[in-house]
Amino acid sequence: MSEKTEKLIRPGEIEFADTETIRQMQEHKLAEMLSFINKYSPFYKAKFKELNIDIRNISIDNLKELPFTTKDDLAKFNEQFLCTDKSKVADYITTSGTTSEPVTFYLTSNDLNRIAYNEAVSLQCADGSSNDIFQIMITIDKLFMAGMAYFLGIQKLNAAAIRVGPGTPNAQWEYIHRFKPSTLIAIPSFIPKLIEYALENKIDYKNTSVKKIICLGEPVRQPDFSFNELGKRITSQWDVKLYSTYASTEMSAAFTECGKGNGGHSHPELLILEVVDDNGNKVREGELGEVVVTTLGVEGMPLLRYRTGDLCHVYYSKCSCGRNTTRLGPVMGRKQQMIKYKGTTLFPQTIFNVLDMLPQIKLYQVEVKRDEFNNDSVTVYIDIHLKTSPFIQELLSLFKSKIRVTPLLEFISEDELNSRVHKTDKRKTEKIIYL
Amino acid sequence: MSEKTEKLIRPGEIEFADTETIRQMQEHKLAEMLSFINKYSPFYKAKFKELNIDIRNISIDNLKELPFTTKDDLAKFNEQFLCTDKSKVADYITTSGTTSEPVTFYLTSNDLNRIAYNEAVSLQCADGSSNDIFQIMITIDKLFMAGMAYFLGIQKLNAAAIRVGPGTPNAQWEYIHRFKPSTLIAIPSFIPKLIEYALENKIDYKNTSVKKIICLGEPVRQPDFSFNELGKRITSQWDVKLYSTYASTEMSAAFTECGKGNGGHSHPELLILEVVDDNGNKVREGELGEVVVTTLGVEGMPLLRYRTGDLCHVYYSKCSCGRNTTRLGPVMGRKQQMIKYKGTTLFPQTIFNVLDMLPQIKLYQVEVKRDEFNNDSVTVYIDIHLKTSPFIQELLSLFKSKIRVTPLLEFISEDELNSRVHKTDKRKTEKIIYL
Known part of the structure; x- marks a missing residue:
């Protein structure tokens, strides 16, 4: 790498550079990446040969000439993506297997440093600094x-970590009082439970050190950047600033909002982002498309034009925070999760939004079944205690006014609902299932 | 630090040096430590002043002139032990609160590096190398x-980590098959459960990649280094090598066995070890005494002559592995946990050993109550399914032959037993309670 480029990528600095400088840096890193996978990745080496691709002719402008990598490729040819000897693996990662078989990711020491760098710049972007104390409410196990990315990023930022892990509202409050974190790192749907616990136990949650919440795993905003129902529920009860994030194991990087709350910023030194339509063409400013990433600087399992399946609105314009990096709106859903129901096309999040509007609903599961006409039927499972006719009327009319269609309702016991949503063998909660 | 000393403490090297070289290195580090706490520790600064101690007159030979630090001091004056500005804290730690109120430990970046170094040399001592893959069966949360110490130590060793966390035998076996770890890091009483799960699910556990288990939290040996009942139970069913460890948050270091299995090695560059009798005098080779540690190189919360309360046999002689460092036998118990029962003095571990001899007993709790004569009564709670007269006879006669006294037996339901031992608000299982 030339001295000039090296100098430009001091943490966070490149994000404020002009478009051409960012492009040059990416061009350089892309060439490195292509030459690396052409040499070390059994999968890509074979692919380039098969498709007769000369990587020397590839630049950002004609990236489209390279094939996509899909989730299926990763699942089927998992080990063939590994670019290093297994003895160089420092940390074993598996994806949660939300949409397909769990995939293994092999991280080298350099990759651990890279995810630490990613979180350091991401947290910095989210108004974080060495003065912050972060309470980690997700697992590192x-x-x-x-979880590990956040811990290492916090260390790189010279900030402090409180490694609590998920759940246990009583422990979370104890550590909030004892160690006075400025920022929580949490799955946002856990926050209403945390507030509820505080209310039940007369904890003065409004007057704590907590000022910011980094929200992962679920969106808290609408495409217009206003809060969705979950975001509204949190901010109406607690005067904290929410920062959306969007990330995945596959991209080994995160899109994290800055203080302006206008979408998650990409870190151009860590990946090349494309947001594409059904024909693989780049969508325009503010439009919805599928997120495709090419990882930069990954040593263990670099990915080329990886189709995440996630649909987001994209914003190329410079952010009012001064960063000149592409931003993504909230994940609207996954391509294969689009629901066709009674003539309407829906994303799961749209259904969650309605259910999140009613504070009586603490837990739910949405079940989607496809019939022989390729139409979906949607059933919402909720707690049997809510089975009263005024409540049913309220919920159905809310669905009608918000999304024009009404799902089927099934009332089941709290225990059954709990065991459906919190499956012991799954890492993530199952708010939606597809049958 | 002089260039000469610096050169000597390359990882692991100092352990093989002669006694005089080790002493010189420790003397140097002790002087640094005393001057550091005299300057930055509110607690020790006041203590030295109060007792009129001139630290310049202190060497290893007259360390006895300095006061002990007790668990009570730590609990009462917790923050006064902190030697740095809070903004330098990188990681918040709490002790488990097994024997008193949970105490906070503040780690700086340097302290995280120090615990990483500690585990790197400890794992190296336990026949570990960069070729090893370690499955971490304890939590990092x-x-x-x-948990974090092991992860960071594994990274420092250039080895690989599989961060599974505690419990979930099905997941543990899945990752053993998928990633082929050479070494497990586990609470040893979890291993029989892991084997049991394998037997029930027809998993060929005898033919896996696992060759070594680093055992923490509970002893697997007797003072003569032969396996205790738990150690025997594991090794009789599974051809793996067990390595005992003894460690605590307070000492921020670990005593880990080498391949010879003759007690856990101290790392003289990380702490000064004293093993003392009731009068505070050093006990001799092979004798039992209380473990007292002076931490070296700690920045956040260094401790001077900290009385752990743990009783171990000590071995000063050179180990047949070539390391010239003090070794500790298994923890016999805590001073305040000594049980006086029917004229006999017992450690909890002695009772556990008997109970661990019967494979029918999967879970138990020992309850110790003190009467008005300062004598203890001991009750053992076990599963009601075991309440048959042949079993009761077998158990009582085993107690008689092994420890000469018989405890009271109480048979309770599996659920009740489970909830007694695995309290949700406790991090450790409660195998013993004192009322």
Whole structure:
């Protein structure tokens, strides 16, 4: 790498550079990446040969000439993506297997440094600094990437970590009082439970050190950047600033909002982002498309034009925070999760939004079944205690006014609902299932 | 630090040096430590002043002139032990609160490096190398020191980590098959459960990649280094090598066995070890005494002559592995946990050993109550399914032959037993309670 490029990528600095400088840096890193996978990745080496691709002719402008990598490729040819000897593996990661078989990711020491760098710049972007104390409310165990990435990023930022892990509202409050974190790192749907516990136990949650919440795993905003129902529920009860994030193990990087809350910023030194339509063409400013990433600087399992399946609105314009990096709106859903129901096309999040509007509903599961006409039927499972006719009327009319269609309702016991949503063998909660 | 000393403490090297070289290195580090706490520790600064201690007159030989630090001091004056500005804290730790109120430990970046170094040399001592893959079966969450220490140590060793966390035998076996770890890091009483799960699910556990188990939290040996009942139970069913460890948050270091299995090695560059009798005098080779540690190189919360309360046999002689460092036998118990029962003095571990001899007993709790004569009564709670007269006879006669006294037996339901032992608000299982 030339001295000039090296100098430009001091943490966070490149994000404020002009478009051409960012492009040059990416061009350089892309060439490195292509030459690396052409040499070390059994999968890509074979692919380039088969398709007769000369990587020397590839630049960002004609990236489209390279094939996509899909989730199926990863699942089927998992080990063939590994670019290093197994003895160089430092940390084993598995994806949660939300949409397909769990996939293994092999991280080298350099990759651990890279995810640490990613979180350091991401947290910095989210108004974080060495003065912050972060309470980590997600697990670092279970071969999970995010928890360790946050811990290492906090260390790189010279900030402090309180490694609590998920759940246990009583412990979370105890540590909030004892160690006075400025920022929580949490799955946002856990926050209403945390508030509820505080209310039940007369904890003065409004007057704590907590000022910011980094929200992962679920969106808290609408495409217009206003809060969705979950975001509204949190901010109406607690005067905290929410920062959306969007990330995945596959991209080994995160899109994290800055203080302006106008979408998650990409870190151009860590990946090349494309947001494409059904024909693989780049969508325009503010439009919805599928997120496709090419990882930069990954040593263990670099990915080329990886189709995430996630649909987001994209914003190329410079952010008012001064960063000149592409931003993504909230994940609207996964391509294969689009629901066709009674003539309407829906994303799961749209259904969650309605259910999140009613504070009586603490837990739910949405079940989607496809019939022989390729139409979906949607059933919502909720707690049997809510089975009263005024409540049913309220919920159905809410669905009608918000999304024009009404799902089937099934009332089941709290225990059954709990065991459906919190499956012991799954790392993530199952708010939606497809049959 | 002089260039000469620096050169000597390359990882692991100092352990093989002669006694005089080790002493010189420790003398140097002790002087640094005393001057550091005299300057930055509010607690020790006041203590030295109060007792009129001139630290310049202190060497290893007259360390006895300095006061002990007790668990009570730590609990009462917790923050006064902190030597740095809070903004330098990188990681918040709490002790498990097994024997008193949970105590906070503040780690700086340097302290995280120090615990990483500690585990790197400890794992190296336990026949570990960069070729090893370690499956971590304890949590990195819950503000727990050990899990993070192991992860960072594995990274420093250039080895690989599989961060599974505690419990979930099905997941543990899945990852053993998928990633082929050479070494498990586990609470040893979890291993019989792991084997049991394998037997029930027809998993060919005898033919896996697993060759070594680093055992923490519970002893697997007797003072003569032969296996205790738990150690025997594991090794009789599974051809793996067990390595005992003894460690605590307070000492921020570990005593880990080498391949010879003759007690856990101290790392003289990390702490000064004293093993003392009731009068505070050093006990001799092979004798039992209380473990007292002075931490070296700790920045956040260094401790001077900290009385752990743990009783171990000590071995000063050179180990047949070539390391010239003090070794500790298994923890016999804590001073305040000594049980006086029917004229006999017992450690909890002695009772556990008997109970561990009967494979029918999967879970138990020992309850110790003190009467008005300062004598203890001991009750053992076990599963009601075991309440048959042949079993009761077998158990009582085993107690008689092994420890000469018989405890009271109480048979309770599996659920009740489970909830007694695995309290949700406790990090450790409660195998023994004192009322």
